Amino acid sequence: MRGASPRPQLRGPGVLHQRYVRRAAAPAVAVAPAPAAGAPGLLGSGSVVVAFIVLLFVCQLALLMEVLAPARVVFRSLSFGTSLALLGLVKGPRLDHLAKPFLVASAVFTALNFFHPGTTSPVAAAAQLGIQIAVFAPFFWASRLRIDAKMFSRVVLLLFLFNMASASLGILQVTFPGRFQPNLSSVVEGQGEGYVRSLQFETASGARVFRPMGLTDVPGGAATGAFYSVLLGGTFLLSRQGLSRKVLGGVGIGIGLICLYLGQVRVSAVTLLVCMAAMGLALTVSGRWVRLVALASVVGGLAVVAFGWAVAVGGDAVLSRWSTLTASDPSQVYQSNRGHFLESTFEEVLPEFPLGAGLGRYGMANAYFGDNTYREHPPLWAEIQWTAWAYDAGWLGIVCYPVALLVTLGWGFQVARRREDSPGEFWLWGSMLFAYDLGAIAQTFNNQFFMSQMGMEFWLLNGAFFSAYWNRNAALHPHRR
Structure with missing residues (x-):
């Protein structure tokens, strides 16, 4: 809280590389020992x-209920609005991560596009900027x-249980066709019958089903939970939190792998492989060989059984779909699916809009609030995050935000590579975040990850971990300032 004893700035060998953390100079603020002031x-x-994570889940589930369809825009906006409100309401000492200035710079450059001729709707422009800030505000x-x-x-467990529930429901949707199926997204239905049919496949029993949706309204959406x-x-x-957590983790891995195979979303599988390799790297550099072998054995064994x-x-639809990953070069698979979007971003979009294209011309902001009556400034389409960054702030935006992500990724790796086994298992959470963050960066090449609820979860986890790590160090070294 403001007025409570702020957390100290720690120095010395027990503290993680200070180049990743800055504190604003404030001579008038006294630095007191560790977090011993009253309860916040x-x-x-x-x-x-x-509470915020529960709100995210409630908003996502509300979109699946047909009776709440008229209030769809409310539930889509509620989590973003709450995130912005908490930016002003939450009290406490400000610990500045090195990534924060780059995020602020990205928002500033995006805000300057208010004055771009392509900004045709002030409301849509404000919504676009608000979404971007709301995503990284946590x-x-x-x-x-x-x-x-x-x-x-507890936060990680909550996220894990929700995603496992989504993956479990996805398996049931394919195993028992029609019994657990949510309403299809109106956006998907609007793409035409041919497109909708392409999202279906024939199961071993002969039934034709959508790719598992899980707790979403999009075919294949369960792949995220998986x-x-x-x-x-x-x-x-x-x-080391007990046998029950280990068993729960093993069950989640098995359920996730089965759902991932049934979902047939190949990019998710490739990204997961990269993330598990990243976690393996973190375990290797920290010398935790037994855990590395355990992880590889369990995940590898369950991958075979799950397939x-x-x-x-x-x-056969599942078998033939996954065989395409080994039948051709992975780069060719990406190029034929998403690669051309990345290529056009650098070869067409950035040369045309080096400082941005104006705000509110694509995505949710344009769909709900855009003014598309201007022929010289028509609506735009962004399939991947890199295109969105280019539209919002041109070269400046496409540099600042990725740098913030890389700095955050590096900070997590620095925690993961530490060899001591502290009571809070921070090395383990750092390993998880390193893999998690790398997966999020990979997702920017596939979708608009940082214009969505998933982006909010990314920054929420990283912010919460940053606070937890500082609090732990403050408690261990109360004399350091």
Whole structure:
């Protein structure tokens, strides 16, 4: 809280590379020992993170209910609006990560596009800027909260359980056709019958089903839950929090892999492979060979079993879909699916809009608030995040935001490579975040990750972990300033 004893600036060998962390100079503020001031208020405790994650889940589930369809825009906007509100409401000392200035710069350059001739709707422009700030706002307000290792573990567990539930439902949707199917997104239906049919496949039983949606309204949407079920499940598998957490982690890995195979979203599988390799790298450099072997053995073994299960349920469609990954060069597979969007961003979009294209011309902001009556400034389409960055701020935006991501990725790796086994298992959470962050960066080449709820979860986790790590160091070294 403001007025409470701020967390000290730590120095010395027990503190993570100070080049990743800055504190604004404030001579008038006294630095007192460790977090011994009274308990933080509601808006200064880690409970805010838990409540916000629950809100994200509620908003996502509300989109699946047909009775709430008229209020769809409300539920889509609620989580973003709450994130912006917490930026001003959350109290606590400000610990500045080196990534924050780059995020602020990205927002400033985006805001300058208010004055671009291509900005035809002030409301859509404000919505576009608001979405971008709301997505990374949790990194700022979560780092002010009084979070410890136990609270951070609880946050990760909550995310894991929700994603595992989505993956489990996805498996049921394919195994029992029609019994657990949510309403199809109106956006998908609007693409035409041919496109909708392409999102279906024939199972081993002869039934024609959509790719598993899980707790989404988009065919294949369960792949996201499957991806995080495996990644976060691997973390709990390696944890020392008890046998029940290890078993839960193993179950989550198995469920996630089955759902991932049934979903047939190849980019998610490739990204997951990269993330697991990243976690393996973190375990290797920190000398945790036993855990590395355990992770590889469990994930590898379950991957084989899960594939057999998925083929038995999904039939030849599943087998033939995954065989395409080895039938051709991975780069060619990406180029034929998403690669041309990245290519056109650098060869066409940036030369045409070096400083941005104006605000509110694509995505959710344009769909709800855009004015598309101007022929000289028609609506734009952004399939991947790099195109979105180019539209919002041109070269300046396409440099600042990725730099912030790389700095955040590097900070997590520095925590992961530390060899001591501290009570809070920060090396484990750092390994998870390193893999998680790398996966998020990979997703920018596939979709608009940082214009969505997933982007908010990314910055929320990183902000919460940053706070937890600082609080741990402040408690261990109260004399350091």
